[in-house]
Amino acid sequence: MVNSEDKPNISGIESYSALAIFEALLFSSDEPLTATRVREVVPELKGFEIRKLVEELNEIYRQGGRPYRIDTIAEGFQLFTLPEYAPYVERLHAKRQQARLSARALETLAIVAYKQPVTRHDIEEIRGVSVDGVLKTLLSRNLITIAGTADAPGSPFIYKTTRQFLEYFGLKSLKELPKLKELDEIVEADSEAREKFGEAFLKEIAPEILGMKEHGISEGNEENQEHHPDE
Amino acid sequence: MYQIKLPVFEGPFDLLLFLIRKNEIDIYDIPIAQITREYLEYLELMQLLDLEIAGEFIEMVATLILIKTRMLLPNPPEESLEEFEDPRLKLTLQLLEYRRFKESAEHLEDLESVRRQYFPRRVNMKQVLREKFAPEEEFIIDATLFDLLTSFKRALDNMPKITMHHVHPVRVTIEEQVNFIFHHFQGKSFLFFHELIGELPEKIHLVVTFMAILDLMRLNLVSARQQEPFGEIRLVPLSELSFSHYLSLRESLEVDAAVKS
Secondary structure, eight states, X not given: OOOGGGSOOBTTBXXXXXXXXXXXXXXXXXXXXXXXXXXXXXXXXXXXXXXXXXXXXXXXXXXXXXXXXXXXXXXXXXXXXXXXXHHHHHHHHTTTOOOOOOHHHHHHHHHHHHHOSEEHHHHHHHHSSOOHXXXXXXXXXXXXXXXXXXXXXXXXXXXXXXXXXXXXXXXXXXXXXXXXXXXXXHHHHOHHHHHHHHHHHHHHHOGGGGTOGGGOOSOOOHHHHHTOOOO | OOOOOOOOOSSHHHHHHHHHHHTTOOTTSOOHHHHHHHHHHHHHHHHHTTXXXXXXXXXXXXXXXXXXXXXXXXOOOGGGTXXXXXXXXXXXXXXXXXXXXXXXXXXXXXXXXXXXXXXXXXXXXXXXXXXXXXXXXXXXXXXXHHHHHHHHHHHHHHSOOOOSOOOOOOOOOXXXXXXXHHHHHTTXXXXXXXXXXXXXXXXXXXXXXXXXXXXXXXXXXXXXXXXXXXXXXXXXXXXXXXXXXXXXXXXXXXXXXXXXX
């Protein structure tokens, strides 16, 4: 619980009122509130660690049996009802709850999330079907956005995920996305594949195993680099 | 009646992966003839059920047959065996790539389910603003220049499109449009922006009228208000609206400016 004695008295506010001020901000916010934003609007809170305030408030809620907690989402903080109250709260919001995403929307979104920035062509290459309609749906639900155009013939649009994407899936940041199984990991684990397809297979899929990094398939995303074994 | 429950496939790769899993086929050693046969059976079934079959499904049949054809060609001589590429390689790579994104899509779906149990605190900003700032006065928000420009742009977009261009002298002045605005204000406590500009014949009139409005706002003769954010813009008189008053205000402002410089 709160104890104002173990905290220095910074900028004239007590730890206790810092807690209350922060809670008031959260209470009135309709989107995840970042620590930066909090300090920007209330400079008096500069000396306090926002994450600590979050923990203390959540502890108060827990002890008081409150049906909500502060959650970290899209690099900000927001009040959410606890899942056990969902069956009741749902009834209140039945009309405005959005439809769940379709399988094709989720697949497309997964590709954008892991490979961003991507063009429509990149996505279609992987999914093997046209994604025109799906992209429109995702754009209209603000889960992806157009981030510019690619330096390729016809200057196609490139897409990336939005903050809304993080909020929708309850992610703190893109880093929180579970690591995608890397193709080279799969192959390394599967010596059978090596036998069957020989070097040609590895050349395409995991050139670093053969010590020829420059011939990598054009994956061009950063995560990929992290897995290259040092040779 | 039989009821057939057919999984919905997201594309040719999806269907192929389904067949591979169903038959416990090694993805690194796909029996092309067998898989093509089953693939075609599914397409027929889909046709029978009147499901729409995307062109990509048909394209895959061609790809499968091409792979099979290549595999039927005699193996290259011993010495160039190292260069030899399994015709199935590209397809296998695509399937592996598709599969890992399909898996991550399933993971996203789980996250979605979990997240739907959490309801954020909602704040209705429109409601808050209205109740907080306008209990008795109806028009609460001073429209910003951005709001004005947005309305202006909307008005421009609504003008009839003329593709031919005639060049002729501009016969409209700000003073004329100020009079035009004053005329419309007669007997009214406010004017809708769109009402005022709705009947203007040409783009140039719209532009000059817009400038006249800005001028009147500068002189504090009228103010632009909205009932809610992004609401309809209304012009509200703040002072006596007469042309002589307008001219004298403008003059004194010009004198001020001259004195300062």
